[in-house]
Structures are given as C-alpha cells and as structure tokens.
Amino acid sequence: MVNLVLVGAPGAGKGTQAMKISQKYAIPHISTGDILRDNLERGTQLGLQAKEFMDRGELVPDIVLIGIIKDRLSEPDTATGFLLDGYPRTFPQAEALDDILGQITKELDVVIDIEVPDEVLVKRLAGRRMCRCGASYHVLFNPPEVDGKCDHCDGELYQRDDDTEEAVKTRLVAYYAQTHPLIDYYSTKGLLRTVNGTGSIDDIFREICAAIDRIL
Numbered sequence: 001m002v003n004l005v006l007v008g009a010p011g012a013g014k015g016t017q018a019m020k021i022s023q024k025y026a027i028p029h030i031s032t033g034d035i036l037r038d039n040l041e042r043g044t045q046l047g048l049q050a051k052e053f054m055d056r057g058e059l060v061p062d063i064v065l066i067g068i069i070k071d072r073l074s075e076p077d078t079a080t081g082f083l084l085d086g087y088p089r090t091f092p093q094a095e096a097l098d099d100i101l102g103q104i105t106k107e108l109d110v111v112i113d114i115e116v117p118d119e120v121l122v123k124r125l126a127g128r129r130m131c132r133c134g135a136s137y138h139v140l141f142n143p144p145e146v147d148g149k150c151d152h153c154d155g156e157l158y159q160r161d162d163d164t165e166e167a168v169k170t171r172l173v174a175y176y177a178q179t180h181p182l183i184d185y186y187s188t189k190g191l192l193r194t195v196n197g198t199g200s201i202d203d204i205f206r207e208i209c210a211a212i213d214r215i216l
C-alpha cells in the first residue's frame with residue numbers, strides 16, 4: 001500500500017511511468033489531465049469549463065481541480081493506495097490535498113520528481129501520440145507495435161490539442177512558475193525523491209520502484 005504523487009514538467013514521462021507503477025503496485029492511476037480530457041470528450045459542464053485553459057496550455061482554476069481530486073480520493077479503490085499524476089500543480093492544490101487526506105485519515109508516503117531538461121521535453125511532446133486509455137507513445141522514442149494503434153487496448157492514437165509548439169511553451173512557463181516551487185514544499189516535508197528522467201523508460205521505472213520499495 002502506497003500513497004504517492006508524481007511530479008515533473010510536461011513531457012517528463014509521468015503518464016508513461018504511472019501506468020507501469022499502477023500495474024505493479026495495484027493502485028489506481030489518478031491523472032487529472034486524463035479526467036479533464038475525458039470530460040471534454042463527453043462534453044460535460046466540467047469539460048466545457050476546462051477547454052479554453054487546456055487548449056492554451058494554462059492551468060485550469062484550482063477550485064475545479066480541488067473538487068475533482070476530493071471526489072476521486074473518496075472512491076473506495078483508493079483504500080489500498082493511489083498514484084496522483086498531474087496533481088497538485090499549485091500551492092493551494094497542495095494545501096487542499098493535505099486537508100483532504102487529513103479528513104480521510106490518510107497521508108502521502110512519497111513524492112517522486114522526474115527531472116528532464118527542456119530541450120528533451122519539447123522533442124518528446126512534439127512526437128507524442130496518445131490513447132484514450134491513458135497510454136502514451138512516441139513516433140520515434142516509444143512507437144506502438146502497430147502504427148496508430150494502442151498496444152494495450154487497440155484504440156486509435158491521436159495527437160493532443162495542447163501539444164502544439166505554442167501551447168507547449170505556455171505549459172512550460174506555467175510549470176516553472178506554479179508547479180516547480182512544490183518541489184521545495186515536499187522536500188521540506190521529507191517526502192521528495194528525485195529521479196533522472198532522461199534514461200530509458202525501463203531504467204527510470206526501476207529507479208522509481210527502488211524509491212518506492214525503500215519506504216514500503
């Protein structure tokens with residue numbers, strides 16, 4: 001049982017690693033980006049609210065995200081642990097998470113920061129292909145077995161609307177201004193483990209597992 005948070009810039013490999021961690025440790029993968037995209041696709045009120053922010057590469061307002069995470073963490077599958085991918089991204093979100101966990105008598109065990117230089121992030125996002133099941137591919141670095149199809153669910157792969165050059169620039173700015181400061185916040189709490197995110201997907205996964213296994 002482990003309650004963990006993955007942090008890292010856009011394209012750092014959070015989603016890629018999260019799928020593997022979630023399988024190995026049998027904990028739900030909670031990606032706020034995936035939740036928002038699912039709402040967008042279903043045309044819900046929440047999706048409509050989020051769309052303009054997401055397309056520009058800006059953060060969706062805290063109040064919306066805090067509501068999403070509060071609801072999601074109250075679901076029974078989080079009883080034996082959870083993995084947050086893409087939340088928290090601001091101080092108010094981190095503080096709200098502490099409050100929510102306090103109310104349900106849980107706490108975070110570890111925060112893993114995947115570090116990747118900007119020039120690598122930009123290349124990763126430019127060639128990314130996504131599946132609606134949450135799987136992430138890359139035309140060069142991590143191609144699917146069959147062109148355009150997901151290895152896990154056979155779904156059609158697509159390019160994200162916010163993987164344009166313009167939106168990627170905005171996402172990186174938002175990351176350094178609003179999310180990166182959380183690294184100090186979690187380091188002060190003694191929860192932070194930093195992993196070099198430039199190696200192979202499997203090497204990074206091994207490093208993350210070693211960090212998790214040390215606290216289990």
Ligand code: AP5
Pocket residue numbers: 008009010011012013014015016017032033034036053054055057058059060061062065085086087088089093124125127128129136137138139141142162171197198199200201204
């Ligand atoms: P979100 O969906 O969370 O996007 P993000 O943070 O920008 O991160 P990405 O999903 O782009 O990157 P990733 O780290 O998951 O990388 P991946 O594994 O895919 O958020 C999207 C938007 O939603 C936000 O901009 C915001 O508007 C909104 N939002 C979401 N949460 C929010 C919150 N809490 N508050 C406010 N707004 C919120 O990998 C990237 C690519 O690299 C892939 O092609 C992959 O195949 C490849 N790759 C991965 N690992 C490697 C490797 N080791 N070597 C080579 N290639 C690799």
Ligand code: MG
Pocket residue numbers: 014015016031033
């Ligand atoms: Mg992701």
Ligand code: ZN
Pocket residue numbers: 131132133134135150151152153154155
């Ligand atoms: Zn899929």
